[in-house]
Amino acid sequence: MPKPTVDYSVYLVTDSTAAVLGPGRTVPEVVGAAFTNSPKGSIGIVQLREKNSDARTMLATLAELHAFTGPAGAPLLVNDRVDVAVAAMARGHCEGVHLGQEDIGVATARRMLGDDAIIGVTASTVDEAVAACRDGADYLGLGTVFATPTKTNTKHVVGTTGIQRMLKAMAAAGYGHIPAVCIGGINTSNARRVIFQGGYLPLPEEEDEEAAGTTEATGTTGASTVAQRNTGKKLDGVAVVSAIMSAADPGAASTLLADEVRLGKTEGPTKFYKSTSSIHGSAVTSSPLSGSPSTSTVQRILRALNDTTPLSHNMTNLVVQNIAANIALAVGASPIMSNSGKEAADLARLPASALVINMGTVTAESLANYVQAIRAYNAAGRPIIFDPVGAGATVVRREAVKTIMSAGYIDVIKGNEGEIQTVYLSGLSDEERTKAEAGLAQQRGVDGGNTLDAVARSRLVRRLAAREKCVVVLTGEVDYVSDATGERMATVAEGHPMLGQVTGTGCSLGTVLSATVAAAATASIREATPQRADKVNDPFSAVIAGMLLFERAAARAASQPVVKGPGSFVPVFLDELSRCRRMAAQGDMSWASD
Ligand code: 3NM
Ligand code: MG
The missing domain is CATH 3.20.20.70 (Aldolase class I)
Incomplete structure (x- = not known):
């Protein structure tokens, strides 16, 4: 039998x-x-x-x-x-x-x-x-x-x-x-x-590498074994x-x-929200898009942002709170600055809510609050943006990254090169970490000193995204964004050096992303067809929409004659964020394409 x-x-x-x-x-x-x-x-x-x-x-x-x-x-x-x-x-x-x-x-x-x-x-x-x-x-x-x-x-x-x-x-x-x-x-x-x-799902290039390894190890007879495709498990x-x-x-x-x-x-990686699956049924399948979202998708997401007033719950440090809250308001979100994990369950249940965890000042107490909040937002099916501020700097922060990453599902990880690298390395076994560290050291560009070259950056972002099954953003002069499969990749290079001269702007980008991701997830319910809903309820597109809004507004602000330096930049930046968002809502995307 x-x-x-x-x-x-x-x-x-x-x-x-x-x-x-x-x-x-x-x-x-x-x-x-x-x-x-x-x-x-x-x-x-x-x-x-x-x-x-x-x-x-x-x-x-x-x-x-x-x-x-x-x-x-x-x-x-x-x-x-x-x-x-x-x-x-x-x-x-x-x-x-x-x-x-x-x-x-x-x-x-x-x-x-x-x-x-x-x-x-x-x-x-x-x-x-x-x-x-x-x-x-x-x-x-x-x-x-x-x-x-x-x-x-x-x-x-x-x-x-x-x-x-x-x-x-x-x-x-x-x-x-x-x-x-x-x-x-x-x-x-x-x-x-x-x-x-x-x-486990291998990235296409990971297969190539492993196949290459097999061929090398087995010499001429290896070629025939390469054909066995690793389809994941x-x-x-x-x-x-x-x-x-x-x-x-x-x-x-x-x-x-x-x-x-x-x-x-x-459900594919972009189908993580309870709201849409219950509205459109689970038969919806996502067709992979390639590269950046279309202008019309970006526009629909920004219109959603304007129409929804998402709630951006920020767990962040004192220095950043004020500017993050102002930037949230400027993009049409409603900010709540609360570091209490106990409040998270109630906040997660409010319409169009999203959580930003900014690890800037991590203590045992704040870490416990983050974990409690992650559980609450996961339970409510609401998005979480994680900003691993200064992740590699100290042992305490490296350990905090591990705790946060294993506490639940994070929708978007946003950080600079060092931070993203730390998050990537923190998920590896000791043996894998040693190998990866050697690889990363080799890939550092000759002229850039302490930075990875473009290929290494994009690979890092895609690998982390595919492993954690979330959107990953590596910020820099050029920003690299990967979707949660590691297959769709986009770069954004629209920012302005002025952003680096004002404290809290980097952290506030996380706030903007929480607003666009939350708005996109909520707005998709109003889209006429499941296909359209799919395109809008896509954290990858929502992240790009948020970055475009943020960086374009900064560039526009910095170019205005009244802006003489970082002090006069801030108010004009807030004005531009608010203006660009309202223009997008009215169908005018001219600010995004000049
Ligand atoms: N085996 P709960 S953990 C029986 O790791 C058992 O092998 C484990 O209980 C293992 O679902 C475990 O309540 C307990 O967390 C699982
Ligand atoms: Mg036993």
């Missing part, structure tokens, strides 16, 4: 401890409620995980659980205990076992349980993942994604980039067909982005404990999780 195909999208792992289950509830009750009160298929597979139970109790529980899982066609596995699995399988109450790295090995378990048994393995490193596949695992559980109170003795918290690394290694070793779920701290509010962001689902076992309504939680995982799989 061939093994049934399993839907790994939502994988329920049980836990009978009171802290997880809540008082007066039992595992069979909660699992029963999860199955009975959710559409069939919401939960695809279940694992009984009991760390302190005897075999006989476990057998009894498996019998109870199988009454729900069996009719639903969801395999029921048992954690660690191959002996219990043998007995329960003989009774028809169990379909396999899930093994940790300290348990009986896959090959032995296979001989004990037979070919029909489903055997899964937990992996938290690249080597463990590849070895488990080689030994014959039917699926892998990858983790720990996020630190979780449910299991505190986990070996590594790897974040979504760690998951990507393991998926990449699986694909490279020829195990791309083996299903993989991830585990640790996943719930209804982050499942969508974990599925989307945890998947997605996650098949999420494994959760508390998201369902602790839920007041386990059925509703299961239903929502199944929906979120489906959306994470089907």
